[in-house]
Amino acid sequence: MGRGDKKTAKGKRFKGSFGKSRPANAAGVKKKNAAAAAKKKSS
Numbered sequence: 001m002g003r004g005d006k007k008t009a010k011g012k013r014f015k016g017s018f019g020k021s022r023p024a025n026a027a028g029v030k031k032k033n034a035a036a037a038a039k040k041k042s043s
Contacts, residue, residue, distance in 0.1 A: 003014040012022035 001008065003011055005011040006015055006017065007021065009022045012019060018024035
């Protein structure tokens with residue numbers, strides 16, 4: 001449970017990989033979902 005554990009966000013940062021615990025584009029995904037929800041709500 002540390003830098004060597006590739007299933008944790010800290011381990012993924014250390015290794016430089018992405019996945020469930022460390023999404024490659026977390027902010028973009030949230031923004032996209034919010035925009036889609038707003039569009040759906042208005043129509």
